[in-house]
Amino acid sequence: MIEKIKDFIQEVEEFKAETAEKAEELRLRFLAKKGILNEIFAEFKAVAPEQKKEYGQKINLLKQLVEKKIAEVKEKTEELSSKPNDLDTSLPGPNINLGSHHPITMVKNEIIEIFGRLGFTVAEGQEIEDDYHNFTALNFPPEHPARDMQDTFFVETNPDILLRTHTSGGQVRVMEHQKPPIRVLVPGRVFRNEAVSARSHCIFHQVEGLYIDKNVSFADLKQTLMYFAKEFYGEKTEIRLRPSYFPFTEPSAEMDVSCSICGGKGCPICKGTGWLEILGCGMVHPNVLKNCGINPEEYSGFAFGMGIERTAMLRYGVTDIRMFFENDMKFLSRFKH
Ligand code: PHE
Numbered sequence: 001m002i003e004k005i006k007d008f009i010q011e012v013e014e015f016k017a018e019t020a021e022k023a024e025e026l027r028l029r030f031l032a033k034k035g036i037l038n039e040i041f042a043e044f045k046a047v048a049p050e051q052k053k054e055y056g057q058k059i060n061l062l063k064q065l066v067e068k069k070i071a072e073v074k075e076k077t078e079e080l081s082s083k084p085n086d087l088d089t090s091l092p093g094p095n096i097n098l099g100s101h102h103p104i105t106m107v108k109n110e111i112i113e114i115f116g117r118l119g120f121t122v123a124e125g126q127e128i129e130d131d132y133h134n135f136t137a138l139n140f141p142p143e144h145p146a147r148d149m150q151d152t153f154f155v156e157t158n159p160d161i162l163l164r165t166h167t168s169g170g171q172v173r174v175m176e177h178q179k180p181p182i183r184v185l186v187p188g189r190v191f192r193n194e195a196v197s198a199r200s201h202c203i204f205h206q207v208e209g210l211y212i213d214k215n216v217s218f219a220d221l222k223q224t225l226m227y228f229a230k231e232f233y234g235e236k237t238e239i240r241l242r243p244s245y246f247p248f249t250e251p252s253a254e255m256d257v258s259c260s261i262c263g264g265k266g267c268p269i270c271k272g273t274g275w276l277e278i279l280g281c282g283m284v285h286p287n288v289l290k291n292c293g294i295n296p297e298e299y300s301g302f303a304f305g306m307g308i309e310r311t312a313m314l315r316y317g318v319t320d321i322r323m324f325f326e327n328d329m330k331f332l333s334r335f336k337h
Helices: 002-014 020-031 036-044 049-082 103-116 169-177 218-233 286-291 308-316 329-335
Strands: 128-130 158-163 182-191 203-213 239-246 249-258 275-284 300-307
Touching (some): 169 286, 218 249, 218 275, 218 300, 239 275, 249 300
Antiparallel strands (some): 128 158
C-alpha cells in the first residue's frame, strides 16, 4: 500500500495543469467522495499500529500536494481572466455623459467676467432678507406698493422676513461692511409673487452692480453699461437710456440695447421697436448712502440691476422662461459645448 501512495505522490508532483478543467479532473480523482484519498483513508484503518505514523505522513503529503496544485491552477486562470489578452487599446472608449452648465449660469458667468475686467468683484447677498435690507434702507416709503403682499413672499409668522424681491438688498449689505471705493456685483435668485407664464416667473435671477467712489458721475454709469452692452451683445450694439423711477436711485433710468436679433430694424422679438429693455439703473440715492453710513457729500455712485433670464432668452432664442426651471434634459443638453 505504501508503494501505491508513493506512486500517487509522484503522479501529482508531475501533474501540470494548464486549464481549470484539468484541475477539476484532478480534484475529482483525488478529493471527491469516492476519490482516491477516501479510498486510502479506508484502507488506512487496517494498517498495523507501528506503521500508522509513516502511512499517515505520506497520506497527508499527498492530500496537501493535490490541494496545492488545484490552488495554483485557480490562481493562474484568475490572473488570465483579469488580464484579457484580446484587449484592443486602439478602440475608442465608451461615451461618458458629461453634464454642462445651466444656461442661466453661463450667462451669469459671462456678465461677471465682463464686469470683472473693469475691476468688479462678486459678493453674495441673501435670499431670505429682512424688510430693512430689501426695502427700508433702499428708501422705499412705508406705503410703497412693492411692499404689497401681491408682490412679495413674506414669511407668514413674521412679516419682517421675506424672500428678496430684487438683489438690491445686496448693495446695502456690501456698503454696511465695506468702505468706498466699492465695485461689486451681487448675482442671485429673486422671488416675486407673480402668475407664472411664458414671459414671467415667480423665481428669476438678477445681477446687481454697485460702484461707489469720489466723483462718480452719470457719465461713468453710461460708459460702463455701454462697454458691457458692446462686449456682451456685439460691437455694433447701441444703448438708449430712458428716464425711470426707483426709490433707491436718483436720477433713475432703464436701459435698452439695439435688438441683437434684427440689428435694430424691428422684428417679433423686439416687437418691431428695434430696442430691447435689459436693465434698470441710476445714481445711488443720497438717502441710501446715508442709511449705510457713507457720506453723500463725499461719495457718489451708481447701481444697476439686470435680469438674467431675459438676457439668456435673447442670447439663446428661448421663448418660454419656464424652460429654465423645468430641468428638461432635452432642453439642457442644447447648451453643451
Ligand atoms: N432692483 C431693480 C429691479 O429689480 C433694478 C435696479 C437695480 C434699478 C439697481 C436701479 C438700480 O427692478
